[in-house]
Amino acid sequence: MKKLFLCTCNGTLNKLLDFTRIGKEAKAIYDVVEVADNLCLEEGLAELEKGLSGDDRLVIGACSSQIIGVPMKQRIKNDLVAFVPLREQVGWVHLEEGESATNKAIVLLSDAAVQLDYMESQAEFTENMVGRVLVIGGGIAGLKAASDLHRLGVEVTLLEPFKLDKHHYLQTSVFMSDADTLRSEIQEIQKTILDVERIRGEIREVRGQLGSYEVTINGAKDGSMTQEFGAIIIASGNQQSLPSSAKKMRYGKSERVVTLDSLISNSKKKRAKDRSTILVAVDFDAPMSSVEGSHLLRTTRDLAARGNTIIVVYSDIQTEDENLYREARDSGVIFIRGRVTRIKENDKGLSCRIENTLESMQRDVIADRVAIPRLIGPTIETTQIAEKLGVECDDSGFIRTRYSKMKPVQTSRRGIFVAGGAKMPMSLSDAMASAQNAVLEAFKIVRSPLVRSGWIPVIDDEECDVCKACLDACPNDALRLMDDRIVHIPAHCEFCGICVSACPTRAIEFQSHSKESWFARFEAIAATHKRLEGKKPFSLVFACSECANASIDQAGFVGKQYGTGSYVIQFPCAGMVSPIEILKGLVVGANRVIVAHCPPGGCHHQTGDHLSELVVSLTRDMLREIGQNPDRVRATYMMAAMPDKMQKEVPVRG
Amino acid sequence: MDKRGRLIQKIRNIAVQTPTHILEVPEKVEGFGSINYKPESCSACKKCIEACEVEALDIDLMVQLPAYLSAIIPEEGFRSKNRETLISLLQILKGEGDVQAIPVPSGLSGYGSVVWITEKCIACNKCVEACPEDCLDLEKKYDLPTIIGNVVTPPSISITEWEPFVICFVCWECSHAAADLAGLMHLHYPANIRTVRVPCSGAVEPIQIMTAMENGVDGVLVTGCLLSECHYGGDDPLAGNFMQQDFVHFWQSVFKEIGLGGRLHIDFASAAMGIRFAEIVTEFVEQIRKIGPSPLRGKLEVES
Known part of the structure; x- marks a missing residue:
């Protein structure tokens, strides 16, 4: 049975909307219509539970699903439920338009009734996870990850590169922390991983998926070995190199030109009479990370504190701690924004010409030494590992993570994480923290079988042309080509539906969201709108279920008013929208179609924001070409922190 | 260059006028044809491109x-349901004005069309067989104008004393x-032919005919066994x-299209037909005499 439960939100919503009329209209499309005063409270939930049997399909016309969804899910076992946020998306945002607002509520409820017709139970999967975790890299982050996993009782294999020189590692990692701290930290960790399996070798091949990655390793001793791992942590670190400008700075030609790091280790042994003038020439063109910047400030501060005269010629310095800059200045470090254009060696020392780009003037300085800070980049191993594992790298070759704030250690492939300097130059504490984070993510995967549920893409082999458009589109490596057919990997799927948008043949349909269901829903909306509002224009907002939907709900919470005749339709991800849905929207009579996605680069499924922009751009091009106004269709981003977005998009009706 | 490329190059070399007609390809002729492509039902799956061995198809x-x-x-x-829906929706929304093809935004998969490169195609039908959407078919038409393009007519020649020179492929x-029998019988036929013995008349390749023409012969005669009596x-x-x-x-x-009409002929004579062979040669040489020297002789003269 199709049942509708309306909630008056403690007798407030019925002051804004005509519940009598809504109820009367709803009775025509629902088998049962109930009105409660507080569905989200204990008594309301009890009433709801009492009024339902197991196979009922249910629509909740109340507040946002984000509010009532959670307590309801704990009480109600029915999984065929649709939510109509009468409060956030109707009542609270159309305060001045009582009658039209009621009409909108009825339109949305008629849409929800159609939605129920097409709704399927979510698919459920249980997959066993291999308990062992592979940690690649023997630096501080790798050791820390292996140690923490071991402490958590997880079986670990620590894969270290063939060439691992501890002394060299310590020497080149001083930017992370001072050498003593680093050394003692490593010694401490080493003690905790005596029982951990450690092998020297390199990755030859990786197959499989989250929970069961089959890794073949070329070992030093036993030839190659293949083993299964539930998760993989990449901790291949970074390496330092001289900037391309080093040669111009006479590095290698003059003994007075040295790297900055060599200066610190040497200067400790020297006495006060060796005080000298040191010019630090930072590469003008290479971008400097905040870790590199902090290291630069720390070392120059220390050198200046020992009585040296330090001149730093720089273009841009970022630092993790503003105090470092102040301390460096207080110790007497002189900062000149610009670049060193020429160095000549004479009896007195090095005559350096500095082009001061801030004051547009040149200056000559005589220095005893010129010090060049080295640049930090990914190790060669990182590039090789990324290629073997099929994870993406950023422009500078560091491992790319999915979402810097929410998924800081997740690589582009599920079940593979990055810890420490393989992601970007990190200080010791950051590297340790990222290792801990990666360990927790890996631990979450391997500790128990993976149980997931969600609507998934269903592939019809008969219809499929194996054009691989879905493979290209899937941001999660959840579709693969096996034996000349497309196979869905549930463990990797994020239920976004982007693959469906790419399919030209309709060989992939997303559960509960078939093309036919969208068409039926748009038609229901258009028909009900026409019956209640006549010729008044309306617009459809295709909102992604993450940011855009949250923004629209938020508009309700803060009472940002916008026009009625604006019907929000939730898509799992905006990337699921194809030109077909947009054009259908126009065909059924919508004046405008707005596709709302997460902010650029902030898509919860990686590419949905970008793809939906492309889809809208293609649709607009097509409309322009066939003589329609392309401005009827637009893509925009919405986010919860911007509750006025809806108001901007739909300022007035239609 | 592959064999097809060489053949087309030779045809270009011997062409003395710009072809204007799309040719019908006779029933038994394989390897020459046109691909008809219906973009509307194409899912851009690239199956045809993968199937094509001569790279005559490409994604556009x-x-x-x-x-x-x-x-x-x-x-x-x-078969391609999403394409069908897209097309029917676009047709409903169609407003005024002309319509042009539009580019697919870079990075969007699942869209596109196929281009057919006429001169590379060997009409093998593999793409048609590979297409799951039935949007390709092979037509017995040969688009000579597109393949040959514009032809510069060579300078006319003024030869006063001229004897036709004919290559005759004999099976x-x-x-x-x-031909032997004609000799045994002491039959007279013009001395203008040079015979080239081939295993079977069917073994004469077009590239050989074109090469003969390219070298300035005035006509090419192909003779074989009587029809239905091929060995x-x-x-x-x-x-x-x-x-x-x-x-x-x-x-x-x-040949007619490229300005060499009447310079190629096929006829048949059995081993017992010496008289017929002499007649065939006489008739063809007469025909060539009437048409005059090959216009390519002028081209060759200029080049030498």
Whole structure:
């Protein structure tokens, strides 16, 4: 049975909307219509539970699903439920338009009734996870990850590169922390991983998926070995190199030109009479990370504190701690924004010409030494590992993570994480923290079988042309080509539906969201709108279920008013929208179609924001070409922190 | 360059006028044809491109809106359902004005169309077989104007004393014996021919005919066994001489288009037909005498 439960939100919503009329209209499309005063409270939930049997399909016309969804899910076992946020998306945002607002509520409820017709139970999967975790890299982050996993009782294999020189590692990692701290930290960790399996070798091949990655390793001793791992942590670190400008700075030609790091280790042994003038020439063109910047400030501060005269010629310095800059200045470090254009060696020392780009003037300085800070980049191993594992790298070759704030250690492939300097130059504490984070993510995967549920893409082999458009589109490596057919990997799927948008043949349909269901829903909306509002224009907002939907709900919470005749339709991800849905929207009579996605680069499924922009751009091009106004269709981003977005998009009706 | 490329190059070399007609390809002639492509039902799956061994097909990242809007969707619809829906929606929304193809935004998969490169195609039908959407078919038409392009007519020649020079391909079995018999019988026929013995008339390749023309001969004669009496296939429709008859007809139409009409001929004589062989040669040489020297002689003169 199709049942509708309306909630008056403690007798407030019925002051804004005509519940009598809504109820009367709803009775025509629902088998049962109930009105409660507080569905989200204990008594309301009890009433709801009492009024339902197991196979009922249910629509909740109340507040946002984000509010009532959670307590309801704990009480109600029915999984065929649709939510109509009468409060956030109707009542609270159309305060001045009582009658039209009621009409909108009825339109949305008629849409929800159609939605129920097409709704399927979510698919459920249980997959066993291999308990062992592979940690690649023997630096501080790798050791820390292996140690923490071991402490958590997880079986670990620590894969270290063939060439691992501890002394060299310590020497080149001083930017992370001072050498003593680093050394003692490593010694401490080493003690905790005596029982951990450690092998020297390199990755030859990786197959499989989250929970069961089959890794073949070329070992030093036993030839190659293949083993299964539930998760993989990449901790291949970074390496330092001289900037391309080093040669111009006479590095290698003059003994007075040295790297900055060599200066610190040497200067400790020297006495006060060796005080000298040191010019630090930072590469003008290479971008400097905040870790590199902090290291630069720390070392120059220390050198200046020992009585040296330090001149730093720089273009841009970022630092993790503003105090470092102040301390460096207080110790007497002189900062000149610009670049060193020429160095000549004479009896007195090095005559350096500095082009001061801030004051547009040149200056000559005589220095005893010129010090060049080295640049930090990914190790060669990182590039090789990324290629073997099929994870993406950023422009500078560091491992790319999915979402810097929410998924800081997740690589582009599920079940593979990055810890420490393989992601970007990190200080010791950051590297340790990222290792801990990666360990927790890996631990979450391997500790128990993976149980997931969600609507998934269903592939019809008969219809499929194996054009691989879905493979290209899937941001999660959840579709693969096996034996000349497309196979869905549930463990990797994020239920976004982007693959469906790419399919030209309709060989992939997303559960509960078939093309036919969208068409039926748009038609229901258009028909009900026409019956209640006549010729008044309306617009459809295709909102992604993450940011855009949250923004629209938020508009309700803060009472940002916008026009009625604006019907929000939730898509799992905006990337699921194809030109077909947009054009259908126009065909059924919508004046405008707005596709709302997460902010650029902030898509919860990686590419949905970008793809939906492309889809809208293609649709607009097509409309322009066939003589329609392309401005009827637009893509925009919405986010919860911007509750006025809806108001901007739909300022007035239609 | 592959064999097809060399052949087309040779045809370009010998062409003395710009072809204007699309040619019918006779029934038994294989390897020459046109691919008809219906972008409206294409899912851009690239199966045809993968199947094509001569790289005569390529993906074109364009949405062929004109074809979409003029498409008639069959009752049972296209196999490619999403394409079908897209097209029917676009047709409903069509407003005023002309429509052009538009590019697919870079990075968007699932769209595009296929381009067919006429001169590379060997009409092998593999793409048609590979297409899951039934949007390709092979037509027995040869788009000579597109392939040959514009031809610069060579300078006319003024030869005062001229004797036709004809290459005559004779098959190993009957027509060579017929030529021998003509000799034994002391029959007289013009001395303008030079015979080239081939295993079967069906073994004469177009590139050989073109090469002869390229070198300035005034006509090419192909002779074989009597029809239905080919030693390689007998009365099978695919026997050597049956095949070559169609092929020669095809090349005759090509010759006509490129300004060499009447300079290629095929005829048949059995081993017992010495008289007939002499007649064939006499008639063809007379014909060439009437048409005059090959216009390519002028071209060759200029080049030398």
